[in-house]
Amino acid sequence: MSTIRLTMAQAVARFLTAQKTEIDGQILPLFGGVWAIFGHGNVAGMGEALHGVRDQLPTYRGHNEQGMAHAAIAFAKASRRRRMMACTTSIGPGATNMVTAAAVAHVNRLPVLLLPGDVFANRKPDPVLQQVESFSDGTVSANDCFRPVSRYFDRITRPEQIIPALQRAMTVLTDPAECGPVTLALCQDTQAEAYDYPESFFAEKIWTPRRIRPDETELAEAADLIRKAKKPFIVAGGGVLYSNAEKALADFAEKHGLFVGETQGGKSSIAHDHAACLGAVGVTGTGAANALAEEADVVIAVGTRLQDFTTGSWALFKNPNRRIVGLNVQTFDATKHNAAPLVADARVGLEELSRALGTWKAPEAWTAKARDEKARWFDTAARYTDPTNAELPSDAQVIGAVQRTSQPTDVVVCAAGGLPGELHKHWKALQPLGYHMEYGYSCMGYEIAGGLGVKMADPSREVIVMVGDGSYLMMNSELASSVMLGKKLTVVLLDNRGYGCINRLQRATGGESFNNLLQHTNHVTLPDIDFAAHAASLGAQAIKVKGIGELEDALKQARSADRSTVIVIDTDPLASTDAGGHWWDVAVPEVSVRDQVNSARKNYENALTAQRVGD
Numbered sequence: 201m202s203t204i205r206l207t208m209a210q211a212v213a214r215f216l217t218a219q220k221t222e223i224d225g226q227i228l229p230l231f232g233g234v235w236a237i238f239g240h241g242n243v244a245g246m247g248e249a250l251h252g253v254r255d256q257l258p259t260y261r262g263h264n265e266q267g268m269a270h271a272a273i274a275f276a277k278a279s280r281r282r283r284m285m286a287c288t289t290s291i292g293p294g295a296t297n298m299v300t301a302a303a304v305a306h307v308n309r310l311p312v313l314l315l316p317g318d319v320f321a322n323r324k325p326d327p328v329l330q331q332v333e334s335f336s337d338g339t340v341s342a343n344d345c346f347r348p349v350s351r352y353f354d355r356i357t358r359p360e361q362i363i364p365a366l367q368r369a370m371t372v373l374t375d376p377a378e379c380g381p382v383t384l385a386l387c388q389d390t391q392a393e394a395y396d397y398p399e400s401f402f403a404e405k406i407w408t409p410r411r412i413r414p415d416e417t418e419l420a421e422a423a424d425l426i427r428k429a430k431k432p433f434i435v436a437g438g439g440v441l442y443s444n445a446e447k448a449l450a451d452f453a454e455k456h457g458l459f460v461g462e463t464q465g466g467k468s469s470i471a472h473d474h475a476a477c478l479g480a481v482g483v484t485g486t487g488a489a490n491a492l493a494e495e496a497d498v499v500i501a502v503g504t505r506l507q508d509f510t511t512g513s514w515a516l517f518k519n520p521n522r523r524i525v526g527l528n529v530q531t532f533d534a535t536k537h538n539a540a541p542l543v544a545d546a547r548v549g550l551e552e553l554s555r556a557l558g559t560w561k562a563p564e565a566w567t568a569k570a571r572d573e574k575a576r577w578f579d580t581a582a583r584y585t586d587p588t589n590a591e592l593p594s595d596a597q598v599i600g601a602v603q604r605t606s607q608p609t610d611v612v613v614c615a616a617g618g619l620p621g622e623l624h625k626h627w628k629a630l631q632p633l634g635y636h637m638e639y640g641y642s643c644m645g646y647e648i649a650g651g652l653g654v655k656m657a658d659p660s661r662e663v664i665v666m667v668g669d670g671s672y673l674m675m676n677s678e679l680a681s682s683v684m685l686g687k688k689l690t691v692v693l694l695d696n697r698g699y700g701c702i703n704r705l706q707r708a709t710g711g712e713s714f715n716n717l718l719q720h721t722n723h724v725t726l727p728d729i730d731f732a733a734h735a736a737s738l739g740a741q742a743i744k745v746k747g748i749g750e751l752e753d754a755l756k757q758a759r760s761a762d763r764s765t766v767i768v769i770d771t772d773p774l775a776s777t778d779a780g781g782h783w784w785d786v787a788v789p790e791v792s793v794r795d796q797v798n799s800a801r802k803n804y805e806n807a808l809t810a811q812r813v814g815d
């Protein structure tokens with residue numbers, strides 16, 4: 201066996217360059233790059249190793265570890281999980297800064313390779329700078345925080361351990377069912393330690409996604425359920441996009457006379473203008489999709505985790521006899537709520553299900569209802585997004601302006617605040633991946649960093665980041681990275697002077713406006729933040745606009761710019777789209793001195809009666 205003597209860090213770098221993927225017949229590096237913020241614990245080991253491979257595997261310097269990991273995660277999501285990135289940090293705060301991002305990847309089932317530095321395996325200099333000392337467990341370090349938010353966690357204390365660890369890491373990162381973040385905590389002395397690695401470990405490997413075919417019995421049972429359905433309805437999740445199953449979904453819907461509601465993760469899996477598309481489903485759903493969901497007797501759930509925003513906290517699907525067919529690569533999801541599981545890749549599963557259903561079609565009365573509901577919803581929705589002269593437009597009116605000036609190839613990126621609900625209802629996604637919403641963790645601060653990752657995944661598409669003032673303040677530093685890297689973003693910043701959506705939720709649950717909008721906070725001076733000046737200081741083009749007309753002009757200018765642009769607009773914190781949507785379970789206090797809370801509690805208890813547990 202021929203070997204090559206490398207440090208553990210050099211072995212990691214070399215191994216990553218050998219991993220490939222095939223997309224549309226083209227062989228590409230599986231890892232699009234490595235995000236790095238160096239410090240104690242990675243600069244000497246990983247830093248030296250990454251420098252050595254910089255021509256095959258570019259290193260990108262982030263400004264915040266959470267932000268750079270968000271960019272990596274967004275890159276993987278925008279690449280349909282077919283490409284990914286790694287992230288390396290120092291030990292201590294650099295590492296724990298990345299824990300929230302690990303949770304984002306974990307919830308959203310997205311691959312990212314996290315390589316935090318770790319304390320000395322030999323423990324000789326302990327306690328080192330930034331070492332968290334446990335009084336009771338000598339094996340614990342700050343990196344143990346990654347365990348619950350990693351699909352696979354390992355700590356490398358010997359150079360040869362990296363061989364099975366990286367092989368296992370690749371299995372997890374590329375497996376459609378297991379997919380999620382992998383954390384390999386790299387002890388800093390081990391990074392620098394040399395070992396005679398077998399050459400074969402660095403052989404080029406092309407990863408192609410595994411397409412799991414359905415089990416025959418499950419397929420027959422699922423087809424049987426659907427054939428008997430009078431009111432079938434499809435819920436499409438992110439799994440449709442990860443499986444490249446958009447065509448299979450559209451063909452399935454057309455052939456069998458079915459209609460589709462989309463989750464946040466699944467939006468753009470069927471074109472907005474496709475006859476079978478009813479738009480968003482769930483708490484932030486369209487009136488049309490929700491009308492069908494409420495009556496449906498068989499819900500065909502494709503590639504969805506069925507989170508509470510999709511199921512209306514399990515109160516949306518009201519038909520007493522309804523069953524769910526769970527078409528999912530992951531058994532965990534396929535069997536939720538007593539679903540008839542169809543464990544399979546979305547594309548293959550839909551194709552085989554279609555074959556099993558033969559010429560079966562949904563009853564005409566049901567499809568006619570779907571068409572009526574759809575027409576009614578789009579009339580209603582237009583009223584919310586039409587142009588306005590209002591001094592303080594609503595989020596929906598801003599969305600209308602962005603939509604009117606956009607192209608079908610554009611990607612809109614968002615994560616938290618009031619915008620996700622409004623975008624889910626109103627955004628008209630015409631092409632796959634044109635809607636990039638991180639709504640598994642809905643992590644404030646994902647937006648700009650995520651937008652950067654989306655742009656890196658496909659520089660040919662214009663990326664429009666929509667972000668609230670709260671999220672912008674929480675994390676904006678990767679805006680500077682976007683300028684530095686020449687990865688242009690258009691950021692639309694909606695300044696409603698506070699946490700608008702949480703203020704609305706607080707009011708809806710009987711609370712007083714408190715600690716959300718800046719005006720309702722403890723303060724000596726009410727902040728008047730000049731976001732345009734802030735963005736300009738980071739190197740972006742920045743402009744503050746008044747009203748929808750100026751916004752549309754600025755958006756057109758931003759399109760032709762070659763640098764990131766931030767457009768700031770003041771918006772109304774109280775307005776939101778009251779049409780469509782569904783109840784969401786937010787626990788209201790059982791006793792309170794406030795009459796408003798007591799009355800909200802009564803409504804809450806009433807709503808809970810529609811919630812179905814388990815069935």
Ligand SMILES: Cc1ncc(C[n+]2csc(CCOP(=O)(O)OP(=O)(O)O)c2C)c(N)n1
Pocket residue numbers: 616617618619641642643644645667668669670671672696698699700701702
């Ligand atoms: C990291 C993080 N902290 C807290 C929350 C809870 N949260 C969700 S939305 C929101 C307010 C967002 O404010 P902003 O970005 O201004 O959007 P707006 O609600 O005003 O539309 C908060 C605090 C979260 N989702 N993520």
Ligand SMILES: [Mg+2]
Pocket residue numbers: 617668669670694695696697698699700
């Ligand atoms: Mg706000």
